[in-house]
Amino acid sequence: MSLTPTVARAIELLRQAKTVVALTGAGISTPSGIPDYRSPDSGLWEQGDMMEMASIYAFRHKPEAFYKWIRPLATKIFNAQPNPAHKALASLEANGRLQAIITQNIDMLHTRAGSQTVYEVHGSLRRATCLTCHTEVDGPPLLKAHAETGQLPHCPTCAHILKPNVILFGELLPMLTMHLAQQAAKQCDVMLVAGSSLEVAPAGDLPLLAKRAGARLIIVNFGPTHVDREADLLFREDVAELLPQLAAPFRK
Known part of the structure; x- marks a missing residue:
């Protein structure tokens, strides 16, 4: 399958990075029926x-x-079952390209897909x-x-x-989990945002935290986000179709 130049550029950013962190929202689980x-x-x-x-x-x-x-x-x-987007992130981690997932989702599909380091900031x-x-x-x-x-x-x-x-409205986020998520954002070379509108703080502000620390930013989301102007690469595509393309070159 031939890749578009933008997809090829995203793969190259992942290849060059020492530390890649993904931030996921509800949009990564909608293909699973949630x-x-x-x-x-x-x-x-x-x-x-x-x-x-x-x-x-x-x-x-x-x-x-x-x-x-x-x-x-x-x-x-x-x-629900993990979809190709969940499995792609698990594959990137297993093959040494992804160091952590920060997720706003409560559905546990990342861990069920095989991901090991998952910070569930909303429980x-x-x-x-x-x-x-x-x-x-x-x-x-x-x-x-x-x-x-x-x-x-x-x-x-x-x-x-x-x-x-x-985490319900009116509750504090889990302090340790949020701290680890913020540290991961500060330390990554590339942050991959997948299926999040980034409208809920403080998780929605993590891409800007990563960007200010010098990271490249890849956003995959159907709708606009307040961080789109900061993105190095922006995809208005289905996460279940695009993420497997990004993960495929790194499978051993």
């Missing part, structure tokens, strides 16, 4: 007031509303915690049971409702 937050008619923000359903205040006062909102999303996440469904007694448990079995039956997951220690370890 809706993003902003697309008309299908985005999660189209389904009601997010502050009424996905804030920590709302969870503490009306956890039923949160679980009603997240139930169809959790079902899609647990039924994930991997674990769940009781806000009353702080017991932490494995998340998927409880959330899968909720997706199937609608019954709320309760703490095995004190019987209060468990909260998935995802």
